Amino acid sequence: GAVVSQHPSWVICKSGTSVKIECRSLDFQATTMFWYRQFPKQSLMLMATSNEGSKATYEQGVEKDKFLINHASLTLSTLTVTSAHPEDSSFYICSAPRQGANTGELFFGEGSRLTVL
């Protein structure tokens, strides 16, 4: 079964509203989680690294005030797209490293498709 779960899988919202996406690690703790954005026919673009108990680390070019990340517990990270615009429409995916392994393996969530009207 899935070890990282995202919710919601699909979300449609109006322009100007905010949308929250949750990423949960199931049965393991994740002090670090990664948030990616995937455009059609393109690879995953790392947006930010979510750190439990501290501020997220954003990649260059990613607006931290636009994409709010909160890693409130060892099993939950949230990404809030604030004041969403149609260009924010995308597939957002989170991942968490496999616990106890130094192989860098990541477990991925199922992804959340955001459509902003």
Next chain:
Amino acid sequence: GEDVEQSLFLSVREGDSSVINCTYTDSSSTYLYWYKQEPGAGLQLLTYIFSNMDMKQDQRLTVLLNKKDKHLSLRIADTQTGDSAIYFCAAQARYSGAGSYQLTFGKGTKLSVIP
């Protein structure tokens, strides 16, 4: 930073072998990975290889690593229609702390299997 390149499309007939190729730039990447993404879904780790290995076999999957040329390949034997998906090559990038690493992904190779 690390750059990972792979061809975008591959089409094979059912039962044939598929070979997906990937090149990367950072020779210090300790692990290299292959992930599979089915339509509308997240990524699933298929296999990974440690940088001091040349080959790794796991059932129908064979990973070949040429560290000198920074070339990685994934061979799928007896390709089935259920193998149709996008396959991402990924390399370890920088350390993120707490035992985790960021990965750099290629753009993905869309494998189409013709019945």
